[in-house]
Amino acid sequence: MESEIEEIIIKEYSNKGGFRLQIVAQIRGAGITNIRYIIRILKPDNQSIDYMTDLNGFMSLGQILLAFHEFAKLPLYANAKSVEKLRELLTLENIISMAEILKMAKLPKS
Secondary structure, three states: OOOOOEEEEEEEEEOOOOOEEEEEEEEOOOOOOOEEEEEEEEOOOOOEEEEEEOHHHHHHHHHHHHHHHHHOOOOOOOOOOOHHHHHHHOOHHHHHHHHHHHHHHHOOOO
């Protein structure tokens, strides 16, 4: 007989629209060390979708979010004239490259 699955909500974020994002560790019963890490998105009516990954997946996602954090500081604005250029610019590769450039620009000079 399998024991019940226990979940630990590590962190929860919510927005003004009532949507929530949770980082969850799912433990599959006593004595088993295989932990599933989940990013769960919940709608206001509590319907949810789970994205399961391992620690490498979380590390990769974290690196992308950190790059986006740096990139999002740029004063970019969208208007009818800029849509095509923004489509070319807003790719994962460009965001990561630009974030690296921005971080290097902030390094203190020796």
